[in-house]
Amino acid sequence: MLVAEPALLDRLAGRGWPALETEQLGGWTLRASDGVTNRANSVLASAEMPDLDDAIGRAEAWYGERGLPTVFQVSPASPPGLATALRRRRYSEHSPTDILVAGRGTVAAGAAAPSVIDVADAPPPGWLDTWWEVDGRGGDRERDVVARILSGGPALYAWAGDPTAPDAVARLALVGEWGGLYAVATIPRARRRGLARSLAGALAVAASDRGVETLWLQVLADNTAAHALYAELGFVRASGYAYWEQVRLARPS
Numbered sequence: 001m002l003v004a005e006p007a008l009l010d011r012l013a014g015r016g017w018p019a020l021e022t023e024q025l026g027g028w029t030l031r032a033s034d035g036v037t038n039r040a041n042s043v044l045a046s047a048e049m050p051d052l053d054d055a056i057g058r059a060e061a062w063y064g065e066r067g068l069p070t071v072f073q074v075s076p077a078s079p080p081g082l083a084t085a086l087r088r089r090r091y092s093e094h095s096p097t098d099i100l101v102a103g104r105g106t107v108a109a110g111a112a113a114p115s116v117i118d119v120a121d122a123p124p125p126g127w128l129d130t131w132w133e134v135d136g137r138g139g140d141r142e143r144d145v146v147a148r149i150l151s152g153g154p155a156l157y158a159w160a161g162d163p164t165a166p167d168a169v170a171r172l173a174l175v176g177e178w179g180g181l182y183a184v185a186t187i188p189r190a191r192r193r194g195l196a197r198s199l200a201g202a203l204a205v206a207a208s209d210r211g212v213e214t215l216w217l218q219v220l221a222d223n224t225a226a227h228a229l230y231a232e233l234g235f236v237r238a239s240g241y242a243y244w245e246q247v248r249l250a251r252p253s
Contacts, residue, residue: 004216006239007077009099010046012216013039016173016180018152020145023062025055030062036138036145038095038243041068046077052085060246069248075241086244096221096242104179104212106234108204117158117202123150123171124163131169134185150183156206158199161190168195172203172215179207181217200233 019031019040027047033040049055063070072091074083083093118124128150132143154174161167167190173180181203186195204215217235219226 004101004214004238005077006075006099007046009101009216009239010044010073010075010077010241012175012178012180013099013218014044015153015175016182016216017149020148020152025058025062026050028055028059030059032063032066032068033149034141034145035068036142037149038071039073040149042071042073042243045072045074045079045082048079052079052081056085056089070246072244073241074244076239083244090247091244092247093242093244097218097240098221098227098237099216099218099239099241100230100235101214101216101238102230102233102235104204104207104215107215108201108208110201110233117160117198118163119156119158119202119206121154121156123157123169124159124166126162126164126166127157127159127169130159130166130187131183131185133187135183156203156210158203158206160195160198167193168199170196170199170203172207172212174207174210174212177211177213179203179210179212179215181215196229197233 014029014031017037017039020033021031023030026049028049029044031040031042031044035041043059060070072082072086128143128147132146136143136146150171156172156174157169159166159169168186170184171182173182181200184196184199217230219230221240
């Protein structure tokens, strides 16, 4: 059975979807990307801090300077009292997420590709269009931010169909011996054809030449369909986290 420490998985996920701006606060990493995606706009709080309330206050000031809400990613690697301290400061929890891991070879062997999948070091012209159609949130500004996040580290990009308008896409972030599966998306008319499974398998095969031994991914805890698919590919839960966001009180009129 694969074993990975929660703190390692937190760091891998941060590198796989890199924020446009980061700053260290002791053992924490403050991340900001113009408010686009929780992961790239939250505190990676995977270390003990000598003064928890002071650290939270300094994080709040940092995000306040950028006009962003303060959000913490809280995992088993976070200080034990962090959730309690955040609750006292009127933070609320949302988006509980599981981190799953699998051996690269297991995924490659378990995902026979019935469809032709292409893989490259850079996305083709229509790759982002397909992902944005399925999972994008916002307008041109937000889409441009995502494009910059995607280009922030080495990765493999997979797609099915016409590269100018793919039916399905996926990305594998390359972080040493680890590969992070991100942005798996299939347009509605192409679903139920096993494309997500084929994309994962093709990326796992291609990653063998990059020294990747283990894959990880993040999936919302209540996404039962995705959990079923990834379990069939050999992924098992290794850790998890949730976001805690400060509740902003309405100003009296």
